[in-house]
Amino acid sequence: MTAELILDARNATGESPVWSIAEQALYWVDIPAKRLHRWSPADGKEHSWQASQMLACIAQTGHGSWIAAMENGLFAITPHADGSLDSRLLASVTHALPGMRFNDGRCDRQGRFWAGTMVMDMAAGAPVGAMYRYNAGQTEPLKAQLQGLIVPNGLAFSPDGKTLYLSDSHPDVQKIWAFDYDTDTGTPHNRRLFVDMGEHPGRPDGAAVDAEGCYWICGNDAGLIHRFTPQGKLDRSLTVPVKKPAMCAFGGADLDTLFVTSIRPAGDLADQPLAGGVFALRPGVKGLPEPLLNN
Template identity: 90%
Template sequence: MTAELILDARNATGESPVWSSAQQALYWVDIPAKRLHRWSLADGKNQSWQASQMLACIAQAENGSWIAGMENGLFAITPHADGSLDSRLLASVTHALPEMRFNDGRCDRQGRFWAGTMLMNMAAGAPVGAMYRYDAGQEGPLKAQLEGLTVPNGLAFSPDGKTMYLSDSHPDVQKIWAFDYDTDTGTPHGRRLFVDMTEHAGRPDGAAVDADGCYWICGNDAGLVHRFTPDGKLDRSLAVPVKKPAMCAFGGADLDTLFVTSIRPAGNLSDQPLAGGVFALRPGVKGLTEPAFNN
């Protein structure tokens, strides 16, 4: 299966792809560039907006705006056709250390927004990251729901919403866990090892779940996107022409396209000139509509 380049975006860190069925467009972020991107299926055009802080993860909101995990909190952001971007702080966060930011995040099936934090200096390997949940109308600073993470990633929910997946992509960890998830309270419990990624190619990065309940995760450093069955068995691995795929998301008119964002590292890229691009795969399975934030 050949990956199709849909945009030579040259993103430093292309992350958090989200398909908008209403617009038939793919949104994603470039974290260090502080930019939100939108690619239209109809004409293949790309538009981007500049934010005031690093954008790390996004989710659509029911009112047409977006919720975003940035550097010092969660924000409501609204991109406009004229290229301007409005942002409003929804909830602040007290980080464990300076120089931290949000990383991976998305909504659960009930429309609550989850996002994790990390120390930007990954080389430090500090397990000071945490997972936070934000409910509509919530007041006050965010409270950690899960702690002791280094680089939280791979957040996803099963089709029925009763299983939450979460990974830690730091080289010293490289694990994916599954949790039982209380859909009434938004509480994960019963944490267990789902996949030990040291036994597979690539570090676990961003993820998606398909309509069959299988878990797709980018194998960062390996140029692969892996599909695991609900019992944690490797089902298949699809290649992309870059070393660092970052996150995947289902989209397209029939939700049968797997879009993959990627990272463009510094240095000689003669062996991967398309690094930082956005790719499309046709995996032969369909995805699920991404839940909107219930605001």
Template identity: 75%
Template structure:
């Protein structure tokens, strides 16, 4: 298995990688830095743009001129790069967090183009169950609370046909991945059940992706691994990266047969993982699916 460093980004928390097929480029964010990053496959060029608050998760908008939809600190925003090369942001929906010190975390669109994002208390050590999962519909519509009683919602993903939703909680006290039946007409999950107990495997469950065969790929944070589980919850394979904290993965490349992995660069001695915070490319042995665009 070949693992290639594509950007020595040194992100504090590299998250939400999204492949942009028309640009042949990978986008992702550095959450605490509030930055949107892009790497072009054609020439390896890497650049980033600054948002005005923490930037947690992104999805392309269906209309190219609309840029990105993003879960940030205070709500869901539309982000566009302007002619001056800076990032404009427009608030679509504010969020009423359960308490101070919260932000959005993991998020993406379902197969129908609805944007989903989970919130968390930034001080994870408190283990406070104040996190929640929201759905953003069309423009002008309020955020809709869908699930609560979460600590660190993560691992959000949808099956190829869109009828199953996955969600994890990566807090050390939980470390569970759940599956839900998903109503594609109303955009609501139900019949929640345990899919994988990650306490039985290396690493806490972090960001995820689903391949064209329905395999669920989840980053094993703290273990330097990316696991693939079959739709029936069986561990199929584990790929390693040269850092301890892979954060989220996404399929991309011309054939959607590359798995890109962002990572976290923790404070302290990094002698044993100097590439922490980098972005990596793996050969997963399966093809992925194009990430749905926001159709609000």
């Protein structure tokens, strides 16, 4: 299966692709560039907006705006046709250490927004990252729901919402866990090992779940997208022409396209000139609509 380049975006760290069904367009972020991007397959045009802080992950609100996890909290952001981007703080966070930001995140099936934090200096290997949950209208500061993570990643929910998947992509960990998830309270419990990525190529990065309940995760450093069954068995691996795929998301008119964002590292890129691009794959299965924030 050949990956199609849809945009030579050259993102430093392209992350959090989200398909907007209402707009039939793909949104994503470039974290260090502090930019929100939008691409429409109808006309092939790309637009971007500059934020005041690093954007780590986004989710739709259903009102033409988005919730974004940034450096020091969660923000409501609204992109405008004139290129401006409004932002408003929704909930602040108190980080465990200086030099931290949010990383991976998304809404659960009930519309609660989850996002994790990390120390930006990955070499430090500091296990002070945490997962936070936000309910629309919440006014109090965010409280950690899961702790002890270095680089929280791979957040996804099963089709029925009753299983939460989470990974730690730091080279010292490289594991994916599954949790039972109480859909009434938004509480994960019964943590267990789902996949040890030390047994597979690539570090676990961003993820998606398809309509059959299988878990797709980017194998960072290996140029692969892996599909695991709900039992944690490797089903297949798809290739992309870059070493660092960062996150995948289902989209397209029939939700049968797997979009993949990627990272463009510094240095010689002669062997991967398309690094930082956005790609599309046709895996033969469909995804699920990404939940909106529950407001």
